[in-house]
Amino acid sequence: MFKNIGGKIKTLAKVLFIISVIVFALSAAVAAIYVGRMTAYSCGGYAYHSSSRNGVAGFFAGLGTFIVGAGVGFLISWIGSFFMYGLGQLIEDTEINRKTNQEILKKLQSAPEQPKAPEQPKAPEQPKAPEQPAGWVCAKCGTVNTDESNFCYNCGTRK
Ligand SMILES: [Zn+2]
Known part of the structure; x- marks a missing residue:
C-alpha cells in the first residue's frame, strides 16, 4: 500500500494538475460568458437587443477573458505541480538509490574477498652475535x- 510512494505522488501531481487546469478553464469560461454578456449589454446601452455588432464585441471580450483566465490558470497549475511532482521524483530516486546500494552491497559481500596485498616481508632479524x-x-x-x-x-x- 505504501510502496512506490514516489510514483504515487507523481501520479497524484499529474491528476491534480489536470483537475486544476479543468477547474481554471471552467472558471474562465464562466467569467468569459459574464464578461461577454456585459460587454454586449454595455455596448448596446439601454436598448439591449443583442445586435450582431454588440454580439461580436461581446464574443471577443469573452474569448479574451477565457484565453487569459485559462492561460493564467494553466500556468498556476503547472508551476504548482512542480513541487509535488518534484517531491515524488525525489522520493522515487531515493528509493532507487537505496535498492541499488543494497544490490551493490550484496554483490560486494558475495564476491570473493580481494586477495590481500602480500605483506612486505619483514627484514630478517639481524642474527644476534652468538654470545661468547x-x-x-x-x-x-x-x-x-x-x-x-x-x-x-x-x-x-x-x-
Ligand atoms: Zn669434559
Whole structure:
C-alpha cells in the first residue's frame, strides 16, 4: 500500500494538475460568458437587443477573458505541480538509490574477498652475535668450563 510512494505522488501531481487546469478553464469560461454578456449589454446601452455588432464585441471580450483566465490558470497549475511532482521524483530516486546500494552491497559481500596485498616481508632479524661463552667448551664432553681452569671439571680432559 505504501510502496512506490514516489510514483504515487507523481501520479497524484499529474491528476491534480489536470483537475486544476479543468477547474481554471471552467472558471474562465464562466467569467468569459459574464464578461461577454456585459460587454454586449454595455455596448448596446439601454436598448439591449443583442445586435450582431454588440454580439461580436461581446464574443471577443469573452474569448479574451477565457484565453487569459485559462492561460493564467494553466500556468498556476503547472508551476504548482512542480513541487509535488518534484517531491515524488525525489522520493522515487531515493528509493532507487537505496535498492541499488543494497544490490551493490550484496554483490560486494558475495564476491570473493580481494586477495590481500602480500605483506612486505619483514627484514630478517639481524642474527644476534652468538654470545661468547664465558669460558671454554670441553672437546670431549661439551661441558662449559671457566677460563681459569685448565681441565674440564666434568671429565678432567685438558683444555
Ligand atoms: Zn669434559
